[in-house]
Amino acid sequence: MSQSSLQRNSLIGFAASVLLAALKLLAGVLGKSTALVADSIESLADSAGSLLVWQALKVAARPADEKHPWGYGKAEAVAALLTGSLLVVAAILMTVQSIHEILIPHQPPAAWTLLLLVIVTIVKELLFRFMIHTAAAEASAAATADAWHQRSDAITSAAAFIGVSVAVWGPELCGLPALVFADEAAAILASGVILLTAWKLAGPALAELLDADAPGxxxxxxxxxxxxxxxxxxxxxxxxxxxxxxxxxxxxxxxxxxxxxxxxxxxxxxxxxxxxxxxxxxxxxxxxxxx
CATH class of the missing domain: 3.30.70.1350 (Cation efflux protein, cytoplasmic domain)
Structure with missing residues (x-):
């Protein structure tokens, strides 16, 4: 494995995130699903993060020179920190949008959106497992951040699936009209997961930038x-x-x-x-x- 492998994986993650984000945004708008629209926002943050990581890995691969005698390796930590920041922004946008939708009476989302969420969750989890293996082998903070982006997207898609399912069938099966807001509740829950993922990425990156020691x-x-x-x-x-x-x-x-x-x-x-x-x-x- 090498820097070229990491760069290739980053491009694969970028392409997949852009495609899935576009599909989720279209389905969310047509199917009137707040959770799906919010999930597409998180995927767009994934796309931007993958692009950052790809560029950072190219910079980090440069050999040391007179201006940078220690090399360019810390470019990876900068990209991981920026990626975590993007996740925070995505989580905030998802929460604000979800609260806004809760305050406005609306119909439950379309049931067909569930099929897309199942496909997205499976694809994103497979991408995570594929990318984290290479990232761990190379001990790359940026590639690890990119892989965890895929896992966070899989989690938000799974949460959206649960929320949409409850919103579609809950009011009729349970006789509770308020369950129509489960779609938005799932989006808010997913935002919390994204914030935790952001901290998991930004913490080690910040420690690297501050030259923290490794235990032992x-x-x-x-x-x-x-x-x-x-x-x-x-x-x-x-x-x-x-x-x-x-x-x-x-x-x-x-x-x-x-x-x-x-x-x-x-x-x-x-x-x-x-x-x-x-x-x-x-x-x-x-x-x-x-x-």
Missing amino acids: LAQSLRTNAAQIPHVRCIEKVRVRKSGGGWLAELHIQVDPDMPIRQAHAVGGQVRSHLRNSCKGIHDVLIHVEPY
Whole structure:
């Protein structure tokens, strides 16, 4: 798997989201379903998110240069944060529209819209499972965000299915006219799920942008570095995430009387050992100091 695989999956997600969003919007308007219209708004946010992710993955794949010596990996975190923000906006729009519809008397949605919701839910869940596998293998925040977009869309479509079903048959079967608003209630419930998904995406992305440490990674680096002969002490360890991997910086201490050439060789051994033994480490900067 590679960046090209992630970019391809992002384009597939974008195309699927645009097509399904258009179908849901058309069906929601013709079938008079608030939940379906709201669901189409969420799908449009998915589409914009997939486009963001695709562009971010292209940027993140660029090699480090003089202007960006650490590379462009954080472009993925920026895209994940923006994607989460889009989900928040979509959830707010869905809630406002649903409350507006509840205040206006209306007929229940058309029953035929249920078939489309079943198809959409299945397609989106399959897309999520396909995309999350690649995203996890590459440890990509942006691709993970894109995959979870598909899962959130599957959840909102399932919620819309339940809401439309209750709105269509509930008033007659249960003798409760108020159940006609189940369509809007499902849309509001789906908005809550979308907000939770947004936080799940934005939280890790924000942590990456703020250079938060990974639990246990610094200690693992210390332990492995201490295994190299002539390393007397690990004075400092810093790590930061960039794209699909981690960049580390270690200050090791050696015998103060050790020749510079030998001390440099020890630093090189530590660097090679850490890159081979610690999963996810893309690069290591070693500072050699006297003990």
